[in-house]
Amino acid sequence: MNISVIGGGVIGVSCALYLARAGVKVRLFTGKELGSGASGRSLSWLNASGPWPAxxxxxxxxxIDRFRSLYCKNTHVDWLKFNGGVFLSDQDEVRKWYSIEKERGYDSHLFQPEDVNSIDAKINPAAIGPYGIYNAGEGWVSLPELIECLVSEFLTLNGTVIENAGKTVPIFDAEGATKGVVSQKQGEYLCDKVLLACGASTSKLVAELGVDLPDGSVLSMVAITEPFDNRPSVVLNTPKVAMRPNPGNSLVIDHSWYVNEIKEDENGVCSVPEHIVEQLLSEADRLLKSDVPITLAGYKAGWKPVPADGFPVLGELQEMPGCYVAFTHSGATLSLIVGELVSWEMTTGKSHPMLASFRPGRFKS
Incomplete structure (x- = not known):
């Protein structure tokens, strides 16, 4: 079998690797460099906390399980850790999340301000409300390094990576079945099946092919700090700021309250007002026990892939036999399991029950 994957973010790379592990000949096409889209600017908090459908x-x-398996083989790396996560919000929401998590058997612990430094000594107790939640089994991953790790194995399995290919799209035979891809820089390449894992561009691409895949993608921004000795080891998710450790002793910081103030120019370059970045860093400073303020190394802004209903879109497009899609928010947490299950479907022709709720056809009226 010969399969093309379009998309060089963590979802596309993961799918390509799992396909190669199954013995498939795989070509991975990416319009620019690997990880140059949303995967290069993700908080990438590994979690299943909150009131999600079952x-x-x-x-x-x-x-998360697949990342724990990966971590067991890579405990020495600085880009994947399981030091837990802290959730802070108003008292009612904290109690709601805690109740749901305990009912599911999630490793969830309610704590008060005086307890927080037993979880992480770098957190300021004065910034904690009446209660918070500590999820001991959560972690984080830096996706650029993860992509590098996955691509390294992919290449040893004779996978082919084609970077800077320009726009790449599937092509079809006279009966409407997938027969290959064509890219701006590489031309036509014939194959048996194609996977579209193009992040926030996925809906636009399939719309050009005549398929409606409703899009809820939003502009987002993450800030990266200079190296910071007093950084916490846990992931923090609060009403005004979310943060995690990052390789190089820095922090990655983001949130959603400022998305409407991010601007994109005609060349696709995004900018964020200076006061937004300053306020985000100020919120981060407030959470930490440190007399030294956090300083900005830079920020990255762009489109965050989000299907219209917020849930993954995974599987074969009914309108185009042999053409599959993997479009999802939470690309970090889901990247390895999506790669495993979507590649299994592509190589076996079977439908995996765990993906039944996430089919592209659910948007049809």
């Missing part, structure tokens, strides 16, 4: 919760838990 099928999505189960998929996220499977995703």
């Amino acid at each position: 099928d999505y919760y189960n998929l996220r838990m499977a995703g």
